[in-house]
Amino acid sequence: MKKIFVWDLPLRLFHWALVILVSVSLYTGLTGGLTLMDYHMLSGYGILTLLVFRLAWGLFGTRYARFAAFVYSARTILRAARDLFHRSGEPYIGHNPLGSLSVLAFIVALLVQAGTGLFANDDIFTEGPLVHLVSDATSNQLTRIHRTNVWIIAVLIGLHLTAVTFYEAYKRQRLITPMITGKKIVAENTAATQDKGHRLLVATVLLALSAACVYGLINYV
Secondary structure, three states: OEEEEOOOHHHHHHHHHHHHHHHHHHHHHHHOOHHHHHHHHHHHHHHHHHHHHHHHHHHHOOHHHOHHHOOOOHHHHHHHHHOOOOOOOOOOOOOOHHHHHHHHHHHHHHHHHHHHHOOOEOOOOOEOOOHHHOOHHHHHHHHHHHHHHHHHHHHHHHHHHHHHHHHHHOOOOOOHHHHHHOEEEEOOOOOOOOOOOOOHHHHHHHHHHHHHHHHHHHHHO
């Protein structure tokens, strides 16, 4: 066995920052209250910034962070589902086929949640920064989607935690540690191309641009 560098630092920071902000958004959104809703909106802006960054990093990031590295064919996904309960199976350095579906589902669900939140209202004291761009009926419809989609996100979180536990306990594949250290243990004969460095400057620029886009969207549109 050998260790290879898989998850770059920007991707790992994105992952754990998203965990924190989604937790804050779920708590504040479900609890309610004027003060908590202020934090809810701020965490929503943070999530939207991270998602814009992730989309850019999926194009310009290191090898295993790019979308091209974990978009699999339907046949490959079905084969992975069939072999799910086999302890030994085809090794995947980055996201495995089922894991890639989870990532894509999370991105879509969170984009829907953050996007609808910009136009949502609670009919009391909180409304999204772009609510003035749509009619009351449209805002109410988007609010209903926002409130319903949160349960889809909750289901995805539950499935994700179950899958991580399953892979860690049953298949003996470490998923948590690599997302902390960036390194993954693979078979000695596994072929892999390791990226040199973390491209921190590129990631910093992309994150700054993402934050600027979200700031401009909520303040000047």
